[in-house]
Amino acid sequence: xARLAFFLLVLLAPLRASWAADPLVAxxxxxxxxxxxxxxxxxxxxxxxxDGPGDIVVSVRGPERDLVVRRKSRIAGVxxxxxxxxxxxxxxxxxxxxxxxxxxxASPSVRALHQLGLDNMRIAVKDKLPPEEAAExxxxxxxxxxxxxxxxxxxxxxxxxGERLFRTTIGFPSNVPTGTYLVExxxxxxxxxxxxxxxxxxxxxxxxxxxxxxxxxxxALLYGIIAVIxxxxxxxxxxxxxxxx
Amino acid sequence: xxxxxxxxxxxLDVVVLLALGGSVGFLSGIFGVGGxxxxxxxxxFIGVPHAVAVASSANQLVGASVSGVIAHWRRGNVDxxxxxxxxxxxxLGSGFGVWLFALLRQVGQIDLAISLCYVVLLGxxxxxxxxxxxxTLLRQRRPGGSRRKLHQHYWLHGLPLxxxxxxxxxxxxxxxxxxxxxxVGVLSAIMGIGGGFIMVPAMIYMLGMPTSVVPxxxxxxxxxxxxxxxxxxxxxxxxxxxxxxxxxxxxxxIGAQLGSRFGAKLRGEQLRLLLALMVLAVAAKLAVxxxxxxxxxxxxxxxxx
Numbered sequence: 217x218a219r220l221a222f223f224l225l226v227l228l229a230p231l232r233a234s235w236a237a238d239p240l241v242a243x244x245x246x247x248x249x250x251x252x253x254x255x256x257x258x259x260x261x262x263x264x265x266x267d268g269p270g271d272i273v274v275s276v277r278g279p280e281r282d283l284v285v286r287r288k289s290r291i292a293g294v295x296x297x298x299x300x301x302x303x304x305x306x307x308x309x310x311x312x313x314x315x316x317x318x319x320x321x322a323s324p325s326v327r328a329l330h331q332l333g334l335d336n337m338r339i340a341v342k343d344k345l346p347p348e349e350a351a352e353x354x355x356x357x358x359x360x361x362x363x364x365x366x367x368x369x370x371x372x373x374x375x376x377x378g379e380r381l382f383r384t385t386i387g388f389p390s391n392v393p394t395g396t397y398l399v400e401x402x403x404x405x406x407x408x409x410x411x412x413x414x415x416x417x418x419x420x421x422x423x424x425x426x427x428x429x430x431x432x433x434x435x436a437l438l439y440g441i442i443a444v445i446x447x448x449x450x451x452x453x454x455x456x457x458x459x460x461x
Numbered sequence: 462x463x464x465x466x467x468x469x470x471x472x473l474d475v476v477v478l479l480a481l482g483g484s485v486g487f488l489s490g491i492f493g494v495g496g497x498x499x500x501x502x503x504x505x506f507i508g509v510p511h512a513v514a515v516a517s518s519a520n521q522l523v524g525a526s527v528s529g530v531i532a533h534w535r536r537g538n539v540d541x542x543x544x545x546x547x548x549x550x551x552x553l554g555s556g557f558g559v560w561l562f563a564l565l566r567q568v569g570q571i572d573l574a575i576s577l578c579y580v581v582l583l584g585x586x587x588x589x590x591x592x593x594x595x596x597t598l599l600r601q602r603r604p605g606g607s608r609r610k611l612h613q614h615y616w617l618h619g620l621p622l623x624x625x626x627x628x629x630x631x632x633x634x635x636x637x638x639x640x641x642x643x644x645v646g647v648l649s650a651i652m653g654i655g656g657g658f659i660m661v662p663a664m665i666y667m668l669g670m671p672t673s674v675v676p677x678x679x680x681x682x683x684x685x686x687x688x689x690x691x692x693x694x695x696x697x698x699x700x701x702x703x704x705x706x707x708x709x710x711x712x713x714x715i716g717a718q719l720g721s722r723f724g725a726k727l728r729g730e731q732l733r734l735l736l737a738l739m740v741l742a743v744a745a746k747l748a749v750x751x752x753x754x755x756x757x758x759x760x761x762x763x764x765x766x
Contacts (some may be wrong), residue, residue, distance in 0.1 A: 230712075237570055242526055251465060252465060253464055253465045253467075253477070253704070254463070254464070254465060255465040256463045256465075256472050257472075257745065262746070281763050282763070283761055283762070284761070284762050284763070285759055285760070285761050286760050286761075286762070287757065287758055288755055288758045288759075288760075289758070290754075293620075293752055294573070294601060294752060295751060295752070295753075295754065295755055295758075296573045296752045297572065297573070297760075298602070299572050299764075308763070327539060349501040353759070356692070356757070356758075356761070357757030357759075357761055359759075360755070360761040361761065362756070377739060390463070390465070390471060391470065391471045391472075392471035421467060424467075425465055425467040425704075426467070428467040428468070428703065429467040429468065432467070432468055432695070432699060432701070432703075433699055436695045436696045436699055437692065437695070437696050439695055439701070439703070440486055440691055440692035440694070440696060440701060441692060441695075442696030442703075443520050443521070443695065443701050443703040443706065444523050444688045444691050444692060446524075446690075446703060447520055447521065447522055447524035447691075447703075447707070448522040448524060448527045448705065448709060450524045450710045450714065451522075451523070451524035451525060451526070451527030451528035451529075451710065451714050452527055452528065452530075452531065453715030454524075454528050454710070454711075454715060454718070455527075455528045455532060455714065455718060
C-alpha cells in the first residue's frame with residue numbers, strides 16, 4: 217500500500233507540478249507507529265516531490281509534556297536536589313533532517329521564525345529565574361534528552377532523487393513517548409520558506425502491550441488484584457517441579 | 462531478545478531481566494529476605510523509571526515469597542501463628558507508612574529520605590549482625606565453651622499479653638511481634654520493600670526465634686505486605702508493570718527454590734555472617750552514591766511522574 221502510494225506520487229508529481237497548485241507534496245509510508253511487546257524502536261520513510269529545485273527541511277515533534285529539570289548540589293557532604301525548573305509544553309521528541317546544513321539554507325531570523333533546530337525551539341522556563349540559571353537548566357534538558365535519544369543530536373539527511381523527488385528516514389528509539397506527532401516539511405528557496413506541509417503521525421501501543429496498558433489505567437484496582445494473583449500463581453507453579461524432597 | 466514493558470514504556474533485554482530475577486531470587490531463598498532492597502535499585506540502574514521499579518518489585522515479591530514459603534513449609538519451617546501476629550502489626554504499620562510517605566513527599570526530598578533510611582538502617586543492622594556472628598563463630602572454635610541458652614530473656618519478654626508460639630518454642634508477649642510488624646510495615650511503605658532484611662535479624666535477636674523457622678515465617682508475612690503494596694500502587698499511581706514482574710518472577714522463583722535448598726545446607730552462624738556482609742555491602746554502595754559527585758547534576762522528569 218505504502219509502496220503503491222509512493223509510485224503514484226512519483227507518476228503524478230510532474231503533473232501536479234505543472235498545475236503549480238502545490239509546490240510541495242510529501243507523505244509518510246505509514247501514519248501509525250504501533251508499539252508491540254517486541255518493540256525495539258523503528259524507522260519511517262518520508263518521501264515527497266517539489267515543483268522545482270530548493271532545499272527541504274523536515275522536523276518531527278513529539279507530543280508536548282511539562283518537563284521538570286532538577287539540579288543537585290552538595291549539602292553536608294550529601295548530594296541532594298536543591299533547585300528545579302519547569303518547562304511547560306515542551307516537545308517530548310524532536311528530530312530534524314535537511315538537504316544541507318541549516319545555516320547554509322536559511323538565515324538565523326528565518327530559522328528562529330519557524331523554530332528550526334534545537335537552538336531555535338521554544339523551550340522556556342515557567343519559573344522566575346535569573347537568565348544564566350534558566351539557560352543552564354535549558355542546556356541540561358537538551359543534553360539529557362539527547363542522551364536518551366529523544367532529541368536528535370545532528371540533523372539527518374534529506375536526499376534528492378533527481379531534481380524533484382526527495383526522501384529521508386526518521387528514526388524512533390524504543391523509549392519513544394506515545395501520542396500524536398507532527399512531521400513538518402518545509403521547502404526553502406533563496407533563504408525563504410516557500411511552502412510547508414504538516415503530516416500527523418500517531419505513536420501508540422498496540423496488541424498485548426496496549427491491552428495491558430489500557431486495563432491498568434482503566435481498572436486499576438482489578439489490575440492490581442490480578443497482578444497479585446498472577447504472581448502468586450506463578451510462584452506456586454514454579455515450586456511444583458521442586459516438590460520431591 | 463528485547464521485550465517491551467507496557468507500563469514502564471521501555472524495551473529491555475529478557476535475558477538480563479531473567480538473570481536479575483534469578484540472582485535476587487537465589488539470595489531471597491537463602492536468607493528469607495524478599496530481596497526488594499536489591500531488586501529495586503538494580504531495576505532503576507538498568508533504566509526502569511523509579512516509581513515503576515518500586516511498584517513492580519512489590520508485585521514480583523508476592524510471587525517470589527509464595528514460592529519461597531512453599532519450599533520452607535515443606536520442611537515445616539514456617540510458624541504461621543507468629544506470621545499472622547506479625548502481619549496484623551504489618552498492615553497497621555504500612556497504612557501509617559503510606560500516610561507518612563505522602564507527607565514526606567509534600568515536604569520534598571523523599572528520595573534523599575529513602576536513601577538515608579537505607580544507609581542508617583542497613584549500616585547499623587549489618588554491623589550488629591557482623592559482630593554477633595563473628596563472636597558466635599569464635600566461641601564455637603574454643604573447646605569446652607558453654608552451650609548458649611535457647612534464647613535470652615530480658616525486659617521486652619516481660620510485657621503483658623503473653624502468648625505461646627509452639628513452632629518457635631517461645632512464650633512471649635504478643636505485643637512484641639505486633640510492634641515489630643508495625644515498625645517494619647512503616648519502613649516498608651516508605652522504602653518500597655518487603656522489609657525482610659529488617660524482619661529477619663529482628664526475629665532472631667529481638668524475639669529470639671530459632672534461626673530455622675525465621676526465613677519461612679518472614680516470607681509468609683511478606684507475601685501479604687507485598688500484595689497490599691501492589692494493589693495500593695496500582696490504584697494510587699498506576700505504576701505496576703505486571704509484564705516486568707512476571708518476567709522477573711520466572712527467573713526469581715527458580716532462583717528462590719535453589720537458594721532455599723542451598724540455605725538449608727548452611728549453618729545458622731554462617732547464614733548470619735553472609736547476610737551481614739551483604740547488608741553492609743548494599744549500605745556502603747548507597748552511602749558512596751550519596752556522597753560522590755553525580756555524573757550529571759541535572760535530572761529530567763515528566764511532570765506528574
